[in-house]
Amino acid sequence: MIVDAGELSRALTEVVAATEGVTSVYEARPIVVGVAARVVEVVVGDAVERHLVLVESDDEGLRIRVSLASRSSEPAAVVCRRVYRAVGDHLASLGLDSPADIAVSIGRVG
Amino acid sequence: MSGDTPLAQSVDDLDGHTLEELSDYLDRDRTPADGSIDHSPGCQLALASLERLRRLTGLALEREAANEAERGDDWIPRILGYIGLEVRAGRSIPFAHDETIGSLAITEGAVRGLIRDAGDTVGGIVIGRVRLQGDVTVPGESITVDVEASALWGAPIRVAIDEVRAAIYERLTTHTELVVAGVDVAVHDISEPQPPASPASPPDTTADPADRP
Numbered sequence: 001m002i003v004d005a006g007e008l009s010r011a012l013t014e015v016v017a018a019t020e021g022v023t024s025v026y027e028a029r030p031i032v033v034g035v036a037a038r039v040v041e042v043v044v045g046d047a048v049e050r051h052l053v054l055v056e057s058d059d060e061g062l063r064i065r066v067s068l069a070s071r072s073s074e075p076a077a078v079v080c081r082r083v084y085r086a087v088g089d090h091l092a093s094l095g096l097d098s099p100a101d102i103a104v105s106i107g108r109v110g
Numbered sequence: 111m112s113g114d115t116p117l118a119q120s121v122d123d124l125d126g127h128t129l130e131e132l133s134d135y136l137d138r139d140r141t142p143a144d145g146s147i148d149h150s151p152g153c154q155l156a157l158a159s160l161e162r163l164r165r166l167t168g169l170a171l172e173r174e175a176a177n178e179a180e181r182g183d184d185w186i187p188r189i190l191g192y193i194g195l196e197v198r199a200g201r202s203i204p205f206a207h208d209e210t211i212g213s214l215a216i217t218e219g220a221v222r223g224l225i226r227d228a229g230d231t232v233g234g235i236v237i238g239r240v241r242l243q244g245d246v247t248v249p250g251e252s253i254t255v256d257v258e259a260s261a262l263w264g265a266p267i268r269v270a271i272d273e274v275r276a277a278i279y280e281r282l283t284t285h286t287e288l289v290v291a292g293v294d295v296a297v298h299d300i301s302e303p304q305p306p307a308s309p310a311s312p313p314d315t316t317a318d319p320a321d322r323p
Contacts, residue, residue, distance in 0.1 A: 001292050006120055014172075024148075024149075024154070025149070026149050026151045026154075026259040027150065027151060047125050052149060060195055067151060069148075069151065069154065073284075075284055075287070076205075076216050076220075076285040076286070077205040077206075077214070077216075077233075077286075077287060080214045080215075080216070081205070081207075081214060083215055084207075084209070084212060088209075096207075099211060099212075100211070101211060101212055101213075101214075102211060102212035102214045103212055103214075104111070104212070104213070104214050105202065105214075105215045105217055106215070106216040106217065107150045107152075107154075107157055107199065107217050107219070107220055107258065108158075108219075108220050108223055109152025109216075109220055109223065109224055109285050110158065110223075110229065
C-alpha cells in the first residue's frame with residue numbers, strides 16, 4: 001500500500017492530540033529537520049504544527065515516532081500506552097496492520 | 111539584553127534556542143507564538159523551570175544573575191545552567207510493553223523535570239543539579255537520584271530536605287517504572303537574605319532558629 005507520509009502524519013498528530021491524558025504533541029523530528037520543515041511550511045502553506053508525528057518508511061515498513069506531554073494527574077505510562085494503542089488502532093483502520101515500529105515517548109509530564 | 115550575561119552563557123542550544131530567548135519569551139507571555147519553542151519538550155521543560163524559579167525567588171533572574179556575578183555569588187546562574195543542560199532529552203527510560211513491535215518510554219529530561227518540579231513546589235529550597243545514577247535504560251535496574259539544592263534564606267532546611275525527598279520519590283514512583291533505591295538531597299549553598307520589601311513586611315522570625323541558616 002502506498003502511504004502519503006505527510007497525510008498520515010497529519011492524521012496521527014490529530015489522533016495523538018485527541019487522546020485522553022495528552023496535553024501537548026511535540027515535534028518528533030530532529031530539530032535540524034524540523035527547521036527545514038518550517039521553511040517548507042512557508043512555501044507550501046501547510047503548518048508544521050499539523051505534522052508533529054514522524055512517519056517514515058523503509059524496507060521493513062512504516063516507522064512511527066511520537067513525542068508528547070502527558071498530564072500529571074495520571075501515570076505517564078498509562079497515557080503512553082493509551083497513545084500507542086490509539087496510533088495502532090488508527091493504522092489498522094487504514095489497513096496498515098504491520099508497522100515496523102511505533103515509538104512513543106513522553107517528553108514532559110504536566 | 112547583553113549576550114554576556116550568565117543567563118546567556120548558561121546554555122547555547124535548546125532545540126536551537128537559548129535560555130535567554132526563552133526568558134524573553136516568558137516576558138512576552140509567549141506571544142507571538144513560536145512553534146519551535148511550543149513544540150519542543152526541552153524548551154517547555156526549561157520554561158516551566160524558569161517560571162518556578164522566578165516564582166520561588168521573586169527575582170528578575172537576569173538582573174540577579176548579573177548582580178551575583180559581580181558579588182562573586184553564583185547560585186542562580188548555576189541553577190540556570192543546570193536547567194539548560196538537564197532539559198535535554200537524554201536517555202530513554204522504558205516502560206514495560208507487551209507488544210512485540212515498538213517502544214514506550216519517558217525521556218531522562220522529562221524525569222529530571224519531574225524531580226525539579228517536585229523539589230521546587232515543596233518550597234524552601236531550589237533544585238540545582240539532578241543526576242540519575244545507574245543504567246536507567248534497563249528495566250528493573252536499581253538506580254539512585256542525586257540532587258544538589260540551594261536553600262532559601264530562613265527556610266528550615268532539615269524539614270525542606272525531608273519533604274523534597276518524599277515528593278521526588280512520589281513523583282518517580284507515579285510516573286516512571288524506575289526502581290529507586292534512594293534519593294539523596296544535598297544542600298550546597300544558601301541564598302542571601304533579600305532586603306525587606308517594606309517596613310510593613312518584616313523578616314519571618316517564627317521559624318526555629320536551629321533550623322535557620
